Amino acid sequence: MTAALLPPQFAELERWAATWCLATEPERWAQRMRSSMPELQAFYDACFPRAEEAIAWCDRFPLDALPADAERLLQLLHSLLLVSYAVEVWRQPEVIHAGSARIDRILEPRP
Amino acid sequence: MARFQKPAEGTWTEHHPELGTGFVSFEDSISPAFYELEREAIFRRAWLNVGRSEQLPRNGSYFTRQLPGASVIVSRDLGGRIRAFHNVCRHRGNKLVWDGTPRGETRGNARQFVCKYHGWRYGLDGACTYVHQPDQFFDLRREELGLAPVHCDTWAGFVFVNLAREPQQSLRDYLGTMVGALEGYPFDRMTERYSFRAENNSNWKVFSDAFQEYYHVPPLHTHQLGPTPEARNPEYPFEAAHYQLDGPHRMVTTSGTHKHQWPKEHLYPSEALTRSGSTGPWDAPDLGKLPGANPSGITRWGIDNFQVFPNLEILIYERNWYVTYHYWPTSHNTHVFEGDLYFVPARGVRERLAHEYAAITFKEYGLQDCGTLDGTQMGLEQRAFGEFPLNDQEILVRHFHKTVGDWVGAYARERERGGR
Numbered sequence: 214m215t216a217a218l219l220p221p222q223f224a225e226l227e228r229w230a231a232t233w234c235l236a237t238e239p240e241r242w243a244q245r246m247r248s249s250m251p252e253l254q255a256f257y258d259a260c261f262p263r264a265e266e267a268i269a270w271c272d273r274f275p276l277d278a279l280p281a282d283a284e285r286l287l288q289l290l291h292s293l294l295l296v297s298y299a300v301e302v303w304r305q306p307e308v309i310h311a312g313s314a315r316i317d318r319i320l321e322p323r324p
Numbered sequence: 325m326a327r328f329q330k331p332a333e334g335t336w337t338e339h340h341p342e343l344g345t346g347f348v349s350f351e352d353s354i355s356p357a358f359y360e361l362e363r364e365a366i367f368r369r370a371w372l373n374v375g376r377s378e379q380l381p382r383n384g385s386y387f388t389r390q391l392p393g394a395s396v397i398v399s400r401d402l403g404g405r406i407r408a409f410h411n412v413c414r415h416r417g418n419k420l421v422w423d424g425t426p427r428g429e430t431r432g433n434a435r436q437f438v439c440k441y442h443g444w445r446y447g448l449d450g451a452c453t454y455v456h457q458p459d460q461f462f463d464l465r466r467e468e469l470g471l472a473p474v475h476c477d478t479w480a481g482f483v484f485v486n487l488a489r490e491p492q493q494s495l496r497d498y499l500g501t502m503v504g505a506l507e508g509y510p511f512d513r514m515t516e517r518y519s520f521r522a523e524n525n526s527n528w529k530v531f532s533d534a535f536q537e538y539y540h541v542p543p544l545h546t547h548q549l550g551p552t553p554e555a556r557n558p559e560y561p562f563e564a565a566h567y568q569l570d571g572p573h574r575m576v577t578t579s580g581t582h583k584h585q586w587p588k589e590h591l592y593p594s595e596a597l598t599r600s601g602s603t604g605p606w607d608a609p610d611l612g613k614l615p616g617a618n619p620s621g622i623t624r625w626g627i628d629n630f631q632v633f634p635n636l637e638i639l640i641y642e643r644n645w646y647v648t649y650h651y652w653p654t655s656h657n658t659h660v661f662e663g664d665l666y667f668v669p670a671r672g673v674r675e676r677l678a679h680e681y682a683a684i685t686f687k688e689y690g691l692q693d694c695g696t697l698d699g700t701q702m703g704l705e706q707r708a709f710g711e712f713p714l715n716d717q718e719i720l721v722r723h724f725h726k727t728v729g730d731w732v733g734a735y736a737r738e739r740e741r742g743g744r
Contacts, residue, residue, distance in 0.1 A: 238683075238684075261593065261597075264597055265597060268597075268673060268674055268677060269674075271672075271673035272672045272673045272674045274672075274673070275672070276670055276671065276672055276673060276676060279673075283673075287673055287676070287677075290673075290677055291677075291680055293594075294594055294598065294677065294680060294681050294684055295684055297592070297593070297594040298594075298684065298685075298688050301551065301592045301593060301594060302547050302551075302592065302688070303547070303688075308688055308691040308692060308695075309547070309692065310544070310691075310692045310695050310696055311691035311692060311694065311695040312694075312695035312696075312698055312699075313695070313698070314522065314524065314691055314694030314695040314698060315522065315523075315691075315694075316520050316521070316522040316661075316663075316687050316690050316691055316694060317520065317521050317522065318518065318519070318520050318683070318687065319519045319520065319521050320517060320518065320519035321518050321519075321683070322516050322517070322518070322669075322670070322676070322679075324676075
């Protein structure tokens, strides 16, 4: 058994952590694009119902002093929001009408 | 029937008779010859925004910026003054400041710039401070061999440069009263920044055109409107509340019911979760007065979209965040698009996620524009039609192409007369 990445009360989300606790948008975007729709749907279905609770948990800490497990939970929430477009809006990993276009996020606040 | 009061002439376009109402040519967006003129007539004459003063936080901070035909170094010298120079060594013309590859951009903090080629050095004021083996040269006077300065000035924290030997106007005169009225807007409070970059297969104006009209939003960005058939209506008649022109610059104000006032069934679950979306976080920070915003006093205003000629767009959102777009041409049918989102720094995770969801949303819908406008460039280059109709909601597109044509025409006439 490997050490838990997320706070204990979010143990049920632990199985998604290794894949989706990613620090930057380019990493999260790449993960969305190489995932199948059933994989994205399963991640969304598991995490979205716990999202409000997870936000409230992380929001108790100052943004610049998040405990490591809360920071990973925030990374999971960032991934959930990125995946939500595939699930809620496009119903496919790719943006409709995007063709071969790409937009790179080259600067972002952390975490 | 118009949803908003239009000028006495009946339309925004006819309020400006110099624009006409006829079909418009986009030859200016597909002609390599026109692009060569445009680089000289516009990009070597207009004031160009190269960044924000927050990107130069300390004395010695610098960044490089590739403009059409010239790389510049923008730096804050040891006295705190922001300066710009051609990014070229005075000795043999090597590109002076770069990191990794001379084709990329770099930034950092320095007390001097050192040429990688022969080791010549320059202070942050551009003066040459060191020549390797000076006794090998002939009549070399080091004090006369500084970097070539570029005109540089700052307005409301936006750093501008002008590549002309002598700019025809000061920056403030150039920006005029409409854009200038934003001088007191609290840009300096919104320092949390997300930056995006895209290399697009379209003329820079083709991309700019899409972002100065909202007529395309219901058909192209149908999904942006909401998850339900009622919200997602591609035939929704979009009308902007106000249009304004001032010299080469132009703006549009949108109005409508903000997402935070929509019934929940017309929202995506993640919009309701984050209280955020395409028009930004719903819970606006209190910034007090907003000088220059919503200049026509529209009730329920949404976005002020200022198009600062030639290639800067500033979008002021009613929810107290702002966005800039830049379109940097790299050839007649390619350009680099930059989008930057600025927020009052998040105080906690909930605010951070509201910003993150707005930034995610920006990219999702921006990709639809990037993809589609690739097709616009292809279609225009086919030359199946010579001219195209523009409606009253596309008045800013009409004004933009007329302005570009006027600048290029003036330049071409001057060149014919022999003066430059």
